[in-house]
Amino acid sequence: MLLIRCPYCEEERPEVEFRHAGEAHIARPADIASISDEAFAEFFFIRDNPKGLAYERWRHVHGCGRFFNAVRDTVSDKFVTTYKAGEPKPDGETLLEWMKDQKS
Numbered sequence: 851m852l853l854i855r856c857p858y859c860e861e862e863r864p865e866v867e868f869r870h871a872g873e874a875h876i877a878r879p880a881d882i883a884s885i886s887d888e889a890f891a892e893f894f895f896i897r898d899n900p901k902g903l904a905y906e907r908w909r910h911v912h913g914c915g916r917f918f919n920a921v922r923d924t925v926s927d928k929f930v931t932t933y934k935a936g937e938p939k940p941d942g943e944t945l946l947e948w949m950k951d952q953k954s
Contacts, residue, residue, distance in 0.1 A: 852927065856910045857918050857934045863910070871907035873897045874919040875939065901925060903945055921945060
């Protein structure tokens with residue numbers, strides 16, 4: 851079973867307690883009513899689907915109920931780190947070190 855660490859509860863819990871909530875760090879248009887249909891479709895539907903590290907939003911639905919962000923390796927399905935919503939993305943050095951350790 852996959853364990854996910856909630857940065858608010860500060861403990862690892864089984865994946866069944868969580869729900870995926872899409873890609874993290876998506877900026878909402880300031881005036882969504884004034885953008886073109888194409889720009890709206892781009893914002894609403896088009897998301898990255900990288901092979902490797904992905905920045906995602908998750909919700910601890912059967913715990914604290916809060917949203918948080920996570921970095922997950924889509925190849926191995928392992929979580930690199932989780933961090934509170936509103937915090938900046940983790941630095942690249944930390945993530946590169948994690949990836950090197952996984953290959954060893």
